[in-house]
Structures are given as C-alpha cells and as structure tokens.
Ligand SMILES: Nc1ncnc2c1ncn2[C@@H]1O[C@H](COP(=O)(O)OP(=O)(O)O)[C@@H](O)[C@H]1O
C-alpha cells in the first residue's frame with residue numbers, strides 16, 4: 001500500500017505545570033494520517049488542542065513526544081512547503097494587501113524578478129476576488145472578509161504542498177463565508193494541494209472536506225473518529241442539503257459533539273489506536289456495527 | 304462667514320492670536336518706557352543692548368532685535384560676534400551628531416535586549432544606574448578623557464539621547480506580536496531578514512517615540528552643555544549675551560531655542576506618522 005502523505009505518530013503535547021497546578025496533557029499518543037491531495041477538517045470543542053496540532057504541523061510548536069512525517073521527511077520546523085492561514089489572519093499591518101502577498105511570494109521564489117513576483121501575487125489576489133484598488137489598501141482599511149482573502153491568497157501564492165487553516169472563517173458573516181468557502185474549494189480543486197483545516201462549523205466541514213476528524217474534549221484529548229464525507233464533488237451548498245447522506249453525516253457529527261466528545265474524553269487506555277473510520281453517508285452494515293462498539297465501555301469510564 | 308460656521312481649528316487659532324496679543328500687550332505696557340519705542344530701539348542698536356537699564360525689554364524691542372538678527376543670520380565678526388544662524392547651526396550640528404551616534408548604538412543594542420531575555424536581564428542593572436545620571440554630570444569626566452570641549456559637548460548629547468532610544472527599542476522589539484514573528488517563521492526568513500522585514504517595521508513606531516523623546520532631551524541639554532563648554536552654539540550665545548547684559552538678545556535667543564526645538568520635534572513627529580500603522 002502507498003505510504004500516506006502525512007503520518008502523525010504517537011503525537012503528545014504536554015504543557016509544563018503552572019504555579020500550583022499540575023502539567024497539562026493536551027493530547028496523548030495521537031495517530032492518524034492524511035493522504036496526498038486530501039481535504040481534511042478537524043472538529044472538536046474549543047480547548048481540545050486543535051490549534052496545538054496545527055502549530056506542530058506548521059513547525060511553530062514542537063510535540064512533547066512523537067512526530068510527524070510529511071512526504072517521507074520528519075517535520076522539524078516551519079517550511080514554505082506548509083502554508084498557514086492563521087485564525088486572526090496575521091497580515092503584516094504596515095504592508096498593503098498586495099505587498100503582504102508579495103512578502104510571501106518573494107520569500108518562496110527569491111530568484112524571481114520583481115515584475116514576475118508582482119504578477120504572480122496579483123494573480124492570486126484576483127483568484128480570491130481582491131481587485132479594483134483594494135489590493136493597495138492596508139489591512140486596517142479592509143473588511144474582515146477581505147483580510148481573510150488576502151491571507152488565503154498569501155498562503156496559496158507560495159504553492160505549499162500542505163495548506164493549514166485555523167478556523168479561517170470563524171469571524172466572518174455567513175454570506176462572506178460562503179463566497180470564500182467556494183473560492184477555497186475552487187483553488188484547491190485546481191491544485192494538488194493537501195488541506196488541513198480546523199473548524200467548529202459542522203456544515204462547513206461537510207461542504208468542504210473529504211474526511212472529518214473528530215476530537216474528544218481535553219485534557220487528554222484524542223482523535224477518536226475519522227468521518228468520511230461520501231458526497232460527490234462538485235458540491236453545491238444549495239443542493240447538498242437535499243442529499244440524504246448530508247443529514248446522516250451531519251447528525252453523526254452533531255451527536256458526537258453534543259454527547260460523545262464528552263463521554264469519550266479522559267479515556268487514556270486507547271493505546272494510541274488510530275481513529276475509527278466511519279461512513280455515515282453510506283448504508284453499510286459493517287460500518288454500522290463497528291461504530292457503536294466503543295460506546296458502552298467509554299460511557300462507564302467517563303462517569 | 305459668520306461665527307457659527309467657524310471650524311474648531313479656526314476658533315483655536317483666533318483664541319491663540321488673542322492670547323498672544325494680550326500677553327504681548329501686558330508685557331509691553333508693564334515695561335516702563337522712558338523714551339518712545341522708536342528712539343529706544345535706535346539707542347539699543349547703537350549701544351548693542353539695553354542692558355544698562357535694569358529692566359526687561361519690551362516685546363517691540365525684541366521684535367526689532369529679531370528682525371535685525373534674522374535679516375543677517377550668518378554674519379561672522381570673530382569669536383564673540385556671530386549671527387544667530389551660525390550659533391544655531393553649531394548647536395544643531397552637536398545635537399544631531401550626538402543623537403545619531405547614540406541611535407547607531409542604542410537601536411542595535413535595544414534590538415538585542417528586546418530579542419533576548421538573558422541580554423535584557425544582564426544589561427538592565429547598568430541601564431538602571433546610568434539612566435538617572437544628569438548628562439551634565441558626565442561633562443568633567445568627558446573633558447578630562449576626551450580633552451576637547453567640542454567633542455565633550457557631543458558626548459554629553461550622546462549620553463543623554465541614548466537611554467530613551469535604548470529602552471523604547473527594547474520594549475518595542477520585545478512586544479512585537481508573536482503572530483508577526485510566526486509569519487516570518489512560516490516563510491522561512493533568516494534572523495537578519497526577520498529583523499529587517501518584520502521586527503523593525505513592527506517596532507518602528509515605538510522606536511520613533513524613543514527617538515522623539517531623545518531629540519527633545521538633547522535639545523534641552525545642549526543649551527546647558529554649551530553654557531559650560533563655551534565657544535560657540537546657542538547656549539553659549541545666551542550666556543554671552545547675559546554677560547553683556549543684553550537682555551533683548553537673551554529673550555530673542557530663548558525664542559529661537561523654542562522655535563528650533565519645535566521644528567526638531569515636528570520633523571520627528573512627521574517620521575513617526577510615516578512609520579505608524581494601524582492594527
Ligand atoms: N503555551 C501554552 N501554555 C499552556 N497551555 C497552553 C498553551 N497553549 C495552549 N494551551 C492549552 O492547551 C489546550 C489546547 O489549546 P488549543 O490547541 O489552542 O485548543 P483549540 O484550538 O482546540 O481550541 C488549552 O487547554 C490551552 O489552554
């Protein structure tokens with residue numbers, strides 16, 4: 001079998017004890033993998049360690065134990081192979097939108113001529129629909145949605161192998177969010193990039209991703225399930241809601257977040273087993289049987 | 304235009320002018336003029352000062368003096384008689400030299416301190432002890448070691464402008480948002496590029512604040528320093544005119560010190576606005 005693009009093995013993150021407290025184990029012995037070109041979303045309640053996992057993937061943070069192998073190489077620091085869209089956009093406020101993208105492009109392609117860098121940057125700003133003078137404004141003069149577009153353009157323009165997005169649409173109104181979601185899907189499907197995205201929006205996860213990872217509540221959180229989104233692409237936000245698979249997946253996710261994320265939390269005897277693959281969108285007897293297997297045992301652990 | 308439609312700025316300007324007129328009027332009237340203003344001025348000009356009379360000269364006299372001096376700012380009649388422009392130029396030269404030498408040292412060291420908590424802790428006690436020392440207290444030591452009054456004055460400016468720049472740079476650098484540093488990291492920028500492309504622009508407003516404080520202090524200190532070392536400069540000029548008992552010139556040069564100080568501050572305010580950014 002082909003080796004997965006990204007392999008996360010035995011990943012553990014502990015924060016040292018604060019004064020008077022004990023050390024915080026955010027997650028322990030996490031094992032999962034991501035295939036090349038896959039769009040993966042991760043969902044979990046706030047504080048379960050999603051951003052921590054993403055920061056380790058970005059190389060901005062180091063795991064306490066375990067490691068991540070991407071494309072056959074161990075991740076040991078930030079790299080231009082991994083583009084990051086931060087939760088708060090993290091644009092440089094003293095640079096215009098265009099110059100923010102240029103900042104990324106010239107770091108990625110130091111040999112390019114100035115005009116080529118500008119042209120490339122403008123192309124990506126156009127892709128996210130930022131034109132007509134807005135690209136010359138500073139981030140403070142742009143709306144939240146526009147800033148997020150710039151941030152996405154900057155990340156895509158360096159053409160990373162892996163794109164990491166931390167709740168990228170959390171602060172946007174529904175309309176803007178929809179537009180940028182569509183743009184993200186469009187840019188991604190025209191590339192060979194792999195996307196790892198954190199979200200707390202169930203509908204967004206179903207619309208965008210191939211697979212959704214579900215995390216239990218922290219501390220000692222873990223990636224408990226991997227939900228395959230069996231809905232063919234291209235997906236249209238207006239049509240997708242009429243598909244039966246959509247509701248089956250959605251109910252599964254909501255049920256996990258509302259109940260099982262809590263029930264399963266604190267389970268420390270999982271032995272680092274990889275997340276169970278679940279396909280609620282397919283009527284498959286085998287899957288149905290496999291899914292509830294863990295439940296009774298874990299309920300008793302939590303209570 | 305009626306009174307109601309006047310903008311806030313126009314109102315303020317009007318009020319400023321009223322205050323100025325009232326101030327000058329009171330001053331003019333409260334200085335008993337023995338002779339008429341015109342005669343007095345001519346007399347002043349002939350004798351080179353109205354010092355013999357133990358009284359503060361009226362503003363009209365100061366204006367005449369100012370007109371006279373400013374119409375030939377760069378004349379040079381030997382060591383004790385130079386135009387106000389020359390004197391100010393000497394002072395500005397010392398201030399700017401000392402200030403930029405200080406910036407050359409304070410900003411890189413401030414960067415280092417801001418980036419490294421260890422360096423900060425190591426250097427902090429020195430800074431805390433050296434900073435409260437009046438710059439003029441260094442003067443005797445500077446004169447002894449440097450053996451040159453001109454260079455000593457520059458050294459005093461150097462030592463007084465270094466602290467605000469050092470402290471502000473360190474503070475600005477240490478408080479650069481972690482997000483910006485992360486952007487540099489994810490783009491694989493090296494330490495030098497990170498410092499120049501991310502940390503410097505991010506900390507620039509704070510650094511400029513320090514520079515603006517420093518230039519203000521330097522301009523305050525140069526007058527006193529030049530009174531001590533003598534020879535040239537606006538501080539020496541003030542003291543010299545006082546020795547000549549020419550109060551008109553003293554008042555005129557006080558006003559000039561204020562004006563030049565304001566210009567320096569305005570210049571830095573301008574640069575400060577240029578590097579400022581909105582989050
Ligand atoms: N630098 C840190 N020091 C101590 N605890 C931290 C630090 N960063 C994050 N944490 C803790 O780790 C947990 C996971 O944080 P995070 O990954 O941001 O969660 P999420 O993104 O899922 O909301 C939280 O409980 C948070 O308080």
Ligand SMILES: [Mg+2]
Nearest residue numbers: 050051052166
């Ligand atoms: Mg988070």
